[in-house]
Amino acid sequence: MTWQGATYHPTLGSCAFEVVAGDADFLRGDSTGDGRVDISDPIHILGCKFLGAACPTCSDASDANDDGLSDVSDPIFLLSFLFLGGPPPRPPGLAECGPDPTVDSLPTCDYSSCPP
Ligand SMILES: [Ca+2]
Numbered sequence: 001m002t003w004q005g006a007t008y009h010p011t012l013g014s015c016a017f018e019v020v021a022g023d024a025d026f027l028r029g030d031s032t033g034d035g036r037v038d039i040s041d042p043i044h045i046l047g048c049k050f051l052g053a054a055c056p057t058c059s060d061a062s063d064a065n066d067d068g069l070s071d072v073s074d075p076i077f078l079l080s081f082l083f084l085g086g087p088p089p090r091p092p093g094l095a096e097c098g099p100d101p102t103v104d105s106l107p108t109c110d111y112s113s114c115p116p
């Protein structure tokens, strides 16, 4: 490659990258962040989406169906689980805190109901 009259021979160097665990552990479905999943969680998501109420600080927790989107399907999924015998939220689930095993583009999770 020539640039400003000089010839350069680019070489491939080594590079390193670091995987940073940026998201907090959480309980899937706990949109309110209070450490449990109940009727308040789908109401919280619906309030955010339709009433201008405060939105979840952990989108991964409110992504109850773990499809990588935070939308109206999540409170429907939770209501189905809570009252109609629908499937439970996917891992990390309701009982034990954990990271999101699914890669998605949701914002970084801020969740404080799990031990550090
Ligand atoms: Ca909750």
Ligand SMILES: [Ca+2]
Pocket (backbone or CB within 6 Å): 062, 063, 064, 065, 066, 067, 068, 069, 070, 071, 073, 074
């Ligand atoms: Ca979802």
